[in-house]
Amino acid sequence: xSERYGGYDAEDGVGEPTGEAADWYRQGVQLLEAGDxxxxxxxxxxxxxxxxxxxxxxxALARAHFDGGLYEQAVESFxxxxxxxxxxxxxxxxxxxxxxxxxxxxVAVEHLSAAxxxxxxxxxxxxxxxxxxxxxxxxxxxxxxxxx
Numbered sequence: 001x002s003e004r005y006g007g008y009d010a011e012d013g014v015g016e017p018t019g020e021a022a023d024w025y026r027q028g029v030q031l032l033e034a035g036d037x038x039x040x041x042x043x044x045x046x047x048x049x050x051x052x053x054x055x056x057x058x059x060a061l062a063r064a065h066f067d068g069g070l071y072e073q074a075v076e077s078f079x080x081x082x083x084x085x086x087x088x089x090x091x092x093x094x095x096x097x098x099x100x101x102x103x104x105x106x107v108a109v110e111h112l113s114a115a116x117x118x119x120x121x122x123x124x125x126x127x128x129x130x131x132x133x134x135x136x137x138x139x140x141x142x143x144x145x146x147x148x
Contacts, residue, residue: 021050029060037068055085074098089118105136
C-alpha cells in the first residue's frame with residue numbers, strides 16, 4: 001500500500017516532497033514511529049541532503065536505518081551524527097550497536113565505551129558494552145579493547 005506524505009510517495013520514493021525540509025522531517029519521523037523505517041529512511045535521506053548538519057535529522061535517519069536493518073548505513077549515519085555533535089552519547093551508542101550488528105566488535109566496544117563514559121547512569125549503555133566486550137573476547141580470544 002502506497003502512502004503519500006506531502007506529495008512524496010513513501011513506498012517507492014518517487015518525486016520530491018512538497019513543503020519545507022522541516023515538514024519532511026516531521027513526516028519522516030511519523031513514518032518511523034508508524035513502523036515504516038524504510039519509507040522514513042527514504043524521506044529522511046532527502047532531508048539530510050538539504051540539512052546535512054542537523055543533529056535531529058541525522059539521528060532520525062540513523063534510527064530509520066538501524067530499525068530497517070540497514071546497519072552499514074546506520075553506522076555511517078551515527079558516525080555523521082557524532083561528527084556533527086561530538087558530545088551526543090546516543091550517537092556513540094547507536095554507532096556501537098550498529099557496528100555490533102555488523103560483527104565489528106572492536107568498533108562496537110570503542111563507541112559503546114564512549115557512550116557509557118558520557119552517561120554512566122544509563123544502564124543499557126553499560127549492558128550493551130558488557131555484551132560487546134564478551135563477544136569480542138569470544139571472537140578474538142584477545143584482551144586489549146575488550147578488557148579496557
